[in-house]
Amino acid sequence: MKKNLKLFNISILPLFLLSGLIMLVTTNFENDKEVKARNFKCLKCHKGSKSLENIVKEKEISSAEDLRKLIRTGPKSGLHLTVPDEDLNKAIQYLNLK
Numbered sequence: 001m002k003k004n005l006k007l008f009n010i011s012i013l014p015l016f017l018l019s020g021l022i023m024l025v026t027t028n029f030e031n032d033k034e035v036k037a038r039n040f041k042c043l044k045c046h047k048g049s050k051s052l053e054n055i056v057k058e059k060e061i062s063s064a065e066d067l068r069k070l071i072r073t074g075p076k077s078g079l080h081l082t083v084p085d086e087d088l089n090k091a092i093q094y095l096n097l098k
Contacts, residue, residue, distance in 0.1 A: 040090040
């Protein structure tokens with residue numbers, strides 16, 4: 001009986017360690033995606049009362065197309081001439097707009 005129990009413990013240990021490693025890698029990957037999504041040019045200027053979240057609420061922006069239109073043709077479009085489409089897409093993703 002004790003031999004069977006030892007074999008069971010020895011065969012379970014690698015599976016347990018492997019599942020722990022998979023969970024660790026998956027968690028780090030998700031955190032890395034979150035950090036990259038928050039690490040874009042817009043957040044350097046848009047802080048406090050001028051945060052992206054506040055602007056979306058004030059201007060009642062409900063879609064990605066509304067945000068693109070505001071940035072490209074709105075009253076502050078001159079300030080946003082150098083904003084690349086990649087950063088705009090990250091802002092849309094950050095704000096969960098569709």
